[in-house]
Amino acid sequence: MVVPKLQIALDSDSTAEAISVLNKVKDLIDVVETGTILICRDGLNAVRDLRAMAPDKIVLADVKCADAGTKFGKSCKDAGADWMTCINAATVPTMSNAQKEIEVQVELYEGWDDKDRMQEWLDHGIHQVVYHQSRDAKFAGQKWSEKDVENVKNLIQMGFKVSVTGGVHPEILKLFKGVPVYTFIAGRAIRGAEDPRAVAKQFKDEINRIWA
Amino acid sequence: MVVPKLQIALDSDSTAEAISVLNKVKDLIDVVETGTILICRDGLNAVRDLRAMAPDKIVLADVKCADAGTKFGKSCKDAGADWMTCINAATVPTMSNAQKEIEVQVELYEGWDDKDRMQEWLDHGIHQVVYHQSRDAKFAGQKWSEKDVENVKNLIQMGFKVSVTGGVHPEILKLFKGVPVYTFIAGRAIRGAEDPRAVAKQFKDEINRIWA
Numbered sequence: 001m002v003v004p005k006l007q008i009a010l011d012s013d014s015t016a017e018a019i020s021v022l023n024k025v026k027d028l029i030d031v032v033e034t035g036t037i038l039i040c041r042d043g044l045n046a047v048r049d050l051r052a053m054a055p056d057k058i059v060l061a062d063v064k065c066a067d068a069g070t071k072f073g074k075s076c077k078d079a080g081a082d083w084m085t086c087i088n089a090a091t092v093p094t095m096s097n098a099q100k101e102i103e104v105q106v107e108l109y110e111g112w113d114d115k116d117r118m119q120e121w122l123d124h125g126i127h128q129v130v131y132h133q134s135r136d137a138k139f140a141g142q143k144w145s146e147k148d149v150e151n152v153k154n155l156i157q158m159g160f161k162v163s164v165t166g167g168v169h170p171e172i173l174k175l176f177k178g179v180p181v182y183t184f185i186a187g188r189a190i191r192g193a194e195d196p197r198a199v200a201k202q203f204k205d206e207i208n209r210i211w212a
Numbered sequence: 213m214v215v216p217k218l219q220i221a222l223d224s225d226s227t228a229e230a231i232s233v234l235n236k237v238k239d240l241i242d243v244v245e246t247g248t249i250l251i252c253r254d255g256l257n258a259v260r261d262l263r264a265m266a267p268d269k270i271v272l273a274d275v276k277c278a279d280a281g282t283k284f285g286k287s288c289k290d291a292g293a294d295w296m297t298c299i300n301a302a303t304v305p306t307m308s309n310a311q312k313e314i315e316v317q318v319e320l321y322e323g324w325d326d327k328d329r330m331q332e333w334l335d336h337g338i339h340q341v342v343y344h345q346s347r348d349a350k351f352a353g354q355k356w357s358e359k360d361v362e363n364v365k366n367l368i369q370m371g372f373k374v375s376v377t378g379g380v381h382p383e384i385l386k387l388f389k390g391v392p393v394y395t396f397i398a399g400r401a402i403r404g405a406e407d408p409r410a411v412a413k414q415f416k417d418e419i420n421r422i423w424a
Contacts, residue, residue, distance in 0.1 A: 011280070037283055041255050066321055067248070068223070068248070087321075088301055089323055109303065110329070111326065117322070
């Protein structure tokens with residue numbers, strides 16, 4: 001079975017903070033996510049700086065594009081990103097235009113569960129989705145459950161490479177045992193830890209224990 | 213009947229470009245939109261600069277927030293925005309957290325047409341929505357129609373202040389005659405014109421002719 005990648009979500013308040021965290025964990029992670037909040041604050045320069053720091057990693061620009069797919073795709077690519085996110089509420093032409101410029105991941109927020117639309121994404125060459133617990137919903141008490149694992153399995157069955165995010169801690173990985181998750185995305189669990197490197201190592205070890 | 217506001221969508225490639233356009237039309241418009249693409253490129257400094265240019269106008273940060281409502285709301289407010297957008301795919305806690313910080317507009321993209329969820333928005337104090345034609349869908353040939361006018365009327369009926377955007381030109385305003393649209397949002401029609409000021413004036417005159 002393919003071993004899931006580990007992605008760090010750098011939803012930091014400044015590029016400097018993001019660089020500081022990345023510096024501690026870089027060799028342990030596979031995908032560097034320039035977070036939506038960070039891009040909102042510092043613009044695509046944040047992507048440029050993280051790209052410069054991690055030339056050999058996959059860099060994701062988490063712009064959650066809802067419109068103007070070509071423009072967003074080109075801008076993110078020019079800034080050095082390999083992947084870019086679209087929000088599930090974007091139209092198929094938006095996603096498809098973006099996908100012509102850069103590898104697109106669709107983030108699954110409210111209203112995502114529409115098989116016909118998802119099939120259209122696949123038909124337009126979009127093969128990555130991000131299964132989510134929203135940060136705010138999570139703060140409101142939502143927890144990872146068997147239902148989430150079922151949803152992820154069904155998405156993989158449909159043909160998607162599925163990344164999993166939202167309150168992902170090392171302890172929840174075992175819930176997905178036997179499921180070929182594409183990437184686990186951890187933000188606060190690593191960024192917010194006293195020892196970010198130790199937690200990144202825990203993720204990596206747990207991924208290897210379960211999947212390798 | 214209340215006269216609709218005129219909003220300029222500054223989806224420019226740089227803050228300098230946005231400033232240049234705004235400089236030409238400022239006295240004719242009511243709402244200054246810092247576009248998603250512009251914020252993506254230059255970060256919230258774009259909002260700060262446009263706020264500084266237009267201290268007496270409503271400034272909107274079109275961040276299309278999908279998550280982390282409190283953080284986005286605070287960041288946009290700190291940058292000087294009066295309003296901020298959320299995407300319809302955001303959860304109610306996200307929108308509601310943002311609304312506690314700043315006036316929220318929900319942008320209606322795919323999957324928006326769910327009356328129960330919209331009622332929840334109203335119940336959480338969210339009273340503004342943006343009725344949309346996606347830029348990419350529009351490029352694919354979509355046009356404003358009676359169906360759109362009906363949708364806008366129904367949203368107003370539900371209790372929303374409705375802004376209208378996506379390929380809005382002076383000629384389409386008369387379609388909405390008799391409908392208390394909150395704001396008409398024009399981007400390319402003004403920004404892309406040889407004489408942006410003349411087109412902004414056409415919008416303003418047409419709005420006054422129909423509603424004042």
